[in-house]
Amino acid sequence: MSPAEFTDYLKENYQIDFDNLDLLKEALTQRNYLNENPKEEGRDYQRLEFLGDAIMQASVTEYLFKRYPDWDEGQLTEMRITMVQTKSFAHFSKEIHLNEAIRLGKGEEMSGARQRPSLLEDIWEAFIGALYLDQGQAAVVSLLNQTVFAAIDTNFFDQFIDFKSRLQEKLQTKGTVDIDYTIEDEERNEDNSQVFKVSVAVDGRILAYGFGSSIKDAEKAAAQQALVDLAE
Structure with missing residues (x-):
């Protein structure tokens, strides 16, 4: 141009x-x-x-x-x-x-x-x-x-935004906690693309679930949803 x-x-x-x-x-x-x-x-x-x-x-x-x-x-x-x-x-x-x-x-x-x-x-x-x-x-x-x-x-x-780091900072304001991300399910769409379902839990208690085309994306979505739920 x-x-x-x-x-x-x-x-x-x-x-x-x-x-x-x-x-x-x-x-x-x-x-x-x-x-x-x-x-x-x-x-x-x-x-x-x-x-x-x-x-x-x-x-x-x-x-x-x-x-x-x-x-x-x-x-x-x-x-x-x-x-x-x-x-x-x-x-x-x-x-x-x-x-x-x-x-x-x-x-x-x-x-x-x-x-x-x-x-x-x-x-x-x-x-x-x-x-x-x-x-x-x-x-x-x-x-x-x-x-x-x-x-x-x-x-x-x-x-x-690094939602996982943000969630960790929020949860650890009063001390160290165990945060775990677990693959709960894996499916395939009609176009054969993968969809992962991941849970995020703190000290064994599930806070939220997230979905994504990769495990990383699903973990990020779970952390983001947990932050939204905690804010409410």
């Missing part, structure tokens, strides 16, 4: 219209591209990434603080960590097609860098930094409301 096509896409889909297109170009430029194009003016994305990282941390922190008034510091911190990570940012980079607009060196292009999670995380943060400098915090929040914050309502971030 050319820079012109990408700016048109941003206007049409996210109501983002950059005043300083050099900032946008910088956010989308990898160092190897500049090395291979010595006549090209400007910087790579790294300085904007530094800024964007701080902007994301602050924006997510404020959003969670206001959205979950009953959560304690530990819960807020864990959710922020879950939201502000490589897999998450890589997903949202693709959602707004940043990956298609990155200016890459030929070697990086051939190596598949356009789909590399670590690069997509960096470019997301650089883009946020550029948007902040160009249009301010309100524009950043508007974009996040349409992407990152909207994903909370779809349980998108559940896939990144």
Whole structure:
């Protein structure tokens, strides 16, 4: 996607219209591209990434603080960590097609860098930094409301949460307990795919059951259900 096509896409889909297109170009430029194009003016994305990282941390922190008034510091911190990570940012980079607009060196292009999670995380943060400098915090929040914050309502971030560790921490606040995950059943669907049923028990007492296409997924689902039941 050319820079012109990408700016048109941003206007049409996210109501983002950059005043300083050099900032946008910088956010989308990898160092190897500049090395291979010595006549090209400007910087790579790294300085904007530094800024964007701080902007994301602050924006997510404020959003969670206001959205979950009953959560304690530990819960807020864990959710922020879950939201502000490589897999998450890589997903949202693709959602707004940043990956298609990155200016890459030929070697990086051939190596598949356009789909590399670590690069997509960096470019997301650089883009946020550029948007902040160009249009301010309100524009950043508007974009996040349409992407990152909207994903909370779809349980998108559940896939990144370690429910087993969270359950263990909750159950061991008053001392050590024995937590056991047991395969209770294994079935096959009509399409021949496996479904595991796993129970989670503490000191021999079953708290909840979970189902999944793998034992790991079923254990995670059981821990998640146990946390929900304990909260109620």
